[in-house]
Amino acid sequence: MTGVFHFMAIPFGLTLAARKVGLPPKAVNQERRNPHCGYAILLALVASLTAPLCRASAAERADARFAVLVFTKTTAFRHDSMPQGIAAIEALGAEHGFAVNDTEDPARFNDAELARYKVVVFLNTTGDILDAGQKSAFERYVRSGGGFVGVHSASDTEYHWPWYGRLIGAWFASHPQIQRAIVRIENPDHPSTRGLPASWERTDEWYNFRSNPRGAVRVLATLDETAYSGGTMGADHPITWCQQVDGGRSWYTAMGHTKESYAEPLFRLHLLGGIESVAGVAGICGG
Numbered sequence: 001m002t003g004v005f006h007f008m009a010i011p012f013g014l015t016l017a018a019r020k021v022g023l024p025p026k027a028v029n030q031e032r033r034n035p036h037c038g039y040a041i042l043l044a045l046v047a048s049l050t051a052p053l054c055r056a057s058a059a060e061r062a063d064a065r066f067a068v069l070v071f072t073k074t075t076a077f078r079h080d081s082m083p084q085g086i087a088a089i090e091a092l093g094a095e096h097g098f099a100v101n102d103t104e105d106p107a108r109f110n111d112a113e114l115a116r117y118k119v120v121v122f123l124n125t126t127g128d129i130l131d132a133g134q135k136s137a138f139e140r141y142v143r144s145g146g147g148f149v150g151v152h153s154a155s156d157t158e159y160h161w162p163w164y165g166r167l168i169g170a171w172f173a174s175h176p177q178i179q180r181a182i183v184r185i186e187n188p189d190h191p192s193t194r195g196l197p198a199s200w201e202r203t204d205e206w207y208n209f210r211s212n213p214r215g216a217v218r219v220l221a222t223l224d225e226t227a228y229s230g231g232t233m234g235a236d237h238p239i240t241w242c243q244q245v246d247g248g249r250s251w252y253t254a255m256g257h258t259k260e261s262y263a264e265p266l267f268r269l270h271l272l273g274g275i276e277s278v279a280g281v282a283g284i285c286g287g
Contacts, residue, residue, distance in 0.1 A: 063097065064093075064097060064098050064099040065096075065097045065098050065279075065281060066098050066099070066117075066118035066119065066279045066281065067098065067099040067100075067101070067116055067117045067118060067119075068089065068093065068098055068099065068100045068101070068117060068118070068119045068120075068121060068275060068279075069101055069102075069103065069108065069114070069116075069117040069119070069120045069121065070085075070086055070089055070100060070101065070102040070103070070121045070123050071102075071103060071104070071108075071120060071121065071122050071123065071125060071129075072085075072086065072102060072103070072104050072123050072124065072125065073104045073105075073106055073125055073129040074124070074125060074126040074127060074129070075126065075127030075128055075129060076126035076127035076156065077126050077153070077156070078124075078126065079124040079152070079153065079257065080259065081124065081256070081257065081258055081259040081261065081262065082123065082124055084259045084261075084262040084263070085123045085124060085151065085256065085262050086102045086123065087262070088262035088263075088268055088271065089102075089121065089123070089271070089275070090102075091268075092268060092271065092272050092275070096272060096276070098118075098275070098279070101117075102123075106129060106130050106131065106134050107134075109130055109134035109135075109137050109138050110133075110134070110137050111137055111140060111141075114137060114138065114140075114141040114146065115141075117146070118146070118147055118278075118279040118280070119146075119147040119148070119149060119275055119278055119279050120138070120141070120146065120147070120148055120149070121148075121149040121150075121151065121275070122148070122149070122150045122151065122154035122157060123151050123154070123256075124151060124152050124153045124154070124256065124257075125153065125154050125156075125157045126153050126156045126157055127156075127157065127158075128157075128158055128160070129157060129158065130158070135161060135163075135164075139163055139246075141248070142167065142245060142246055142247070142248030142250075143246045143247050143248060144247070144248070145247055145248055145249075145280075146248045146249075147248065147249045147250075147251075147275075147277075147278030147279050147280065148167055148245075148248060148249065148250045148251070148278060149250075149251050149252075149274050149275055149278055150167075150168050150169075150250070150251070150252040150253075151252075151253060151255075151256045151271070152205075152207075152253070152254060152255060152256040152257050153172065153257075154168060154252065155168050155169075155170060155171055155172040155207065155209065155252065155254065156171070156172040159171060166216075166245060167245050167250050168250070168252055169213040169216065169217045169241055169243060169250070169252050170209040170210060170211050170212070170213040170238075171209065171210045171211075172207050172208075172209060172210070173207075173208045173209050173210045173232070174207075174208045174232065175205050175206055175207050175208060175230070176206065176228070176229060176230020176231075177205075177230070178203065178204065178205045178257065178258065179203065179206070179228050179229070179230075180201060180202065180203045180227075180228065181201070181202070181203075181204070181206055181223060181224065181227050181228035182199050182200065182201050182223075182224040182227040182228075183196075183199075183200040183201075183202065183221050183222070183223060183224075183239060183240075183255075184198070184199060184200075184221060184222050184223070184224055185197070185198050185199075185200060185220070185221050186219050186220060186221055186222055187218065187219070187220045187221075189283075190220050190242065190273065190277065190283060190285070191272075191273030191274070191276055191277045191282040191283045192220060192240065192242075192251065192253070192270050192271075192272075192273030192274040192277060193220050193221060193240070193270070193273065194273060195266075195269055196221075196266055196269070196270060197266075199224075200221075200266065201227075202255075202261075202264065202266070202267070203258065203260070204255050204256070204257050204258060204261060205257035205258065206223060206228060206230065206231065206239075206254070207239075207254040208230075208231060208232040208233055208237075209233065209238075209254075212233060212236060212238065213238055213241055214236060214238055216243065217238075217241040217242065217243040218241055218242050218243060218285050219238045219240075219241045220240045220241055220242060221238075221239050221240040222236065222237050222238055222239055223237040223238075223239045224237075225237055239253070239254045239255065240252065240253045240254065240255070240270075240274075242274075242277065242278075242285040243285060244285060248278075249277070249278040249280065249284075249285065250278065251274040251275075251277055251278050251285075253270065253271070253274060255267065255270070256271075
């Protein structure tokens with residue numbers, strides 16, 4: 001509550017300061033004052049009042065456990081839930097002590113820039129989003145132990161980049177209309193599934209994949225195709241998985257199409273576990 005009163009006090013204090021340093025109404029034979037002096041004092045007061053807030057913000061960044069880069073570039077379909085996704089990850093960072101930057105600029109994919117981050121999130125990316133040099137930098141980042149999180153249409157990205165195909169686990173094939181379905185938790189010990197219902201019923205856009213990634217990845221959750229219409233993968237329909245790739249860590253969830261997803265406490269818990277697991281601060285892919 002002290003922060004609220006502090007902000008409320010600033011405008012009141014500035015009002016009093018303005019009255020003290022501003023120009024009063026002219027009176028007969030009253031000495032003319034220099035207005036610039038009053039403005040300078042007022043600016044100094046503003047700086048002194050807001051300086052503690054700036055220092056607090058800087059301290060929060062310095063105390064971050066790790067940093068996350070959220071990449072949102074698209075060259076095909078663009079999800080209207082992108083702002084909600086970014087805001088959700090920023091909120092998770094504020095709540096759980098990690099820094100978050102978001103960008104659509106592929107030029108950020110260079111060795112020096114990527115080295116600042118423990119985790120790179122492809123949030124609903126689509127199409128071809130990196131050039132050859134940027135792809136090489138990202139491969140080096142993962143091979144040096146970097147963490148990768150793919151959300152939803154990250155699997156609808158870079159179909160002609162074989163290394164990325166291994167990193168993401170499986171590429172998108174099709175989806176039915178948005179509808180309610182049941183997610184079956186296969187590995188309840190992973191940070192991204194711990195605390196979720198064994199049968200997790202929710203609404204989303206449910207992906208079918210070009211291939212089943214089981215065998216190449218650790219499947220964490222599957223989709224029950226008997227509980228909705230439009231599934232094409234049969235009894236074994238992985239929907240979330242993790243893996244080690246060339247010395248780095250990868251986690252993917254096919255969920256996260258809708259705006260509403262990012263306001264769901266359980267989905268945010270799921271997303272947080274994925275981010276923290278590939279950052280190496282909350283368990284490993286095996287559990």
